[in-house]
Amino acid sequence: MSKVATALKSANETKSLIIGQDVLQQAFIVFKEQFPGKKAIIVADQTTYGIVGETILKQFESNGIKQEPAFVYSDPELYAEYKYVEELVAALEQHQAIPVAVGSGTINDLTKLAAHLTNRPYMCVATAASMDGYTAFGASITANGAKQTFNCPAPQACVADVDILSAAPTEMTAAGYADLFAKITAGADWILADALRVEAIDQTAWSIVQDGLHEALSDPEGTKNGHAQAVTQLTEGLMLGGFAMQWSKSSRPASGAEHQFSHLWNMEHHLKNGEHVSHGFQVSVGTLAITALYDLLLKTDLENLDIQAAFKQWPTEEELKKQSLAIFKGTDFPEIGWQETSAKYINHQELEKQLQTLKHNWQEIKQRLAKQIVPFVEAKSRLAIVGAPTEPEHIGISRERLKETFVRAQYIRRRFTVLDLAVRTGYLDQWLDQLFAKDGIWPIN
Numbered sequence: 001m002s003k004v005a006t007a008l009k010s011a012n013e014t015k016s017l018i019i020g021q022d023v024l025q026q027a028f029i030v031f032k033e034q035f036p037g038k039k040a041i042i043v044a045d046q047t048t049y050g051i052v053g054e055t056i057l058k059q060f061e062s063n064g065i066k067q068e069p070a071f072v073y074s075d076p077e078l079y080a081e082y083k084y085v086e087e088l089v090a091a092l093e094q095h096q097a098i099p100v101a102v103g104s105g106t107i108n109d110l111t112k113l114a115a116h117l118t119n120r121p122y123m124c125v126a127t128a129a130s131m132d133g134y135t136a137f138g139a140s141i142t143a144n145g146a147k148q149t150f151n152c153p154a155p156q157a158c159v160a161d162v163d164i165l166s167a168a169p170t171e172m173t174a175a176g177y178a179d180l181f182a183k184i185t186a187g188a189d190w191i192l193a194d195a196l197r198v199e200a201i202d203q204t205a206w207s208i209v210q211d212g213l214h215e216a217l218s219d220p221e222g223t224k225n226g227h228a229q230a231v232t233q234l235t236e237g238l239m240l241g242g243f244a245m246q247w248s249k250s251s252r253p254a255s256g257a258e259h260q261f262s263h264l265w266n267m268e269h270h271l272k273n274g275e276h277v278s279h280g281f282q283v284s285v286g287t288l289a290i291t292a293l294y295d296l297l298l299k300t301d302l303e304n305l306d307i308q309a310a311f312k313q314w315p316t317e318e319e320l321k322k323q324s325l326a327i328f329k330g331t332d333f334p335e336i337g338w339q340e341t342s343a344k345y346i347n348h349q350e351l352e353k354q355l356q357t358l359k360h361n362w363q364e365i366k367q368r369l370a371k372q373i374v375p376f377v378e379a380k381s382r383l384a385i386v387g388a389p390t391e392p393e394h395i396g397i398s399r400e401r402l403k404e405t406f407v408r409a410q411y412i413r414r415r416f417t418v419l420d421l422a423v424r425t426g427y428l429d430q431w432l433d434q435l436f437a438k439d440g441i442w443p444i445n
């Protein structure tokens with residue numbers, strides 16, 4: 001049985017997923033199987049309607065599936081914003097038709113939430129291998145100026161035609177490759193959380209994402225050039241990431257500190273030359289930053305960690321409250337630092353126990369991490385080959401800001417990552433000095 005077929009069994013929401021060349025023609029069969037007797041409504045933007053939407057509409061028509069007129073967003077500035085969800089909800093409320101989202105991240109997220117709000121399942125026809133959100137539980141939507149994840153089920157059925165995905169703009173494929181690459185550092189963070197008994201690894205979710213991950217990332221050249229096998233592997237990897245999130249109802253299996261960089265930049269309303277930077281592109285830089293930190297961690301002799309020194313620099317809860325409220329002062333999310341870090345705070349006694357565990361098991365932990373991490377130089381080379389950004393400046397982030405992000409990111413999520421390890425061992429400042437030194441990866445003059 002294929003990896004995807006095995007993973008489908010553990011997915012609670014997605015019942016049918018077809019990935020392959022020339023599978024678009026099976027879309028009507030999938031729809032009829034999954035939604036017998038139901039009407040359909042195509043949801044697309046003008047681009048995706050032209051490329052695939054109209055084809056599906058005609059295919060459904062000639063195969064006896066009744067439809068409402070297609071819902072095509074006309075706004076060229078369309079993005080995953082709540083007002084666009086409301087537009088679609090208003091349209092869906094007029095009937096009972098099953099939405100068929102034809103597009104990538106934005107269209108899928110808008111449809112996912114609108115379908116949920118109008119109490120119906122939906123189907124998705126992917127047009128780019130640009131992120132792992134297709135099959136994920138939850139939609140990432142900006143509401144009241146802030147990007148938020150809304151809980152809502154993944155599509156019941158999904159069709160990903162590799163010929164169409166291969167023809168998508170290369171920067172979309174590059175973004176997807178980076179989002180898949182992020183599962184390397186996300187996995188490493190989970191290994192750390194597991195080893196320090198903060199959050200045990202769920203073996204099912206782990207296998208869904210991690211088995212075959214290194215292999216799926218092994219051909220950036222083929223991925224860039226749209227070779228069917230490489231794009232198929234990429235697409236499967238991204239879909240599997242979504243399945244793991246469905247299984248655990250958490251993004252832990254697919255998202256670690258590298259994603260916190262992207263989330264923080266979104267919260268800060270980061271734009272490059274006035275434009276949004278795609279999720280995958282932000283994650284590409286985040287992944288490289290966290291990989292660089294892992295390279296330093298792996299070179300650190302934690303068997304001889306000075307626990308007393310770490311102990312001294314660890315704040316009391318009262319001190320943490322001050323720190324965490326100060327760090328986002330003047331932003332539109334002043335409270336989140338305290339809200340999230342207090343949720344993962346441990347007292348000095350617990351810290352000592354945790355660092356003892358780290359010290360005693362360091363050789364074993366180090367081996368597990370070394371097996372997981374793709375070293376910085378190699379990671380950078382592959383991301384460059386595929387056409388993803390490899391320098392912070394490529395996405396409009398200065399080095400100073402990247403350095404700050406290392407500090408700020410761990411305040412915005414309670415999830416335990418390598419950033420927490422860096423803070424708890426007291427190594428963060430030293431590692432950042434190395435990364436941003438004259439002979440470091442990102443020298444700051």
Ligand SMILES: [Zn+2]
Nearest residue numbers: 132179279283
């Ligand atoms: Zn992602």
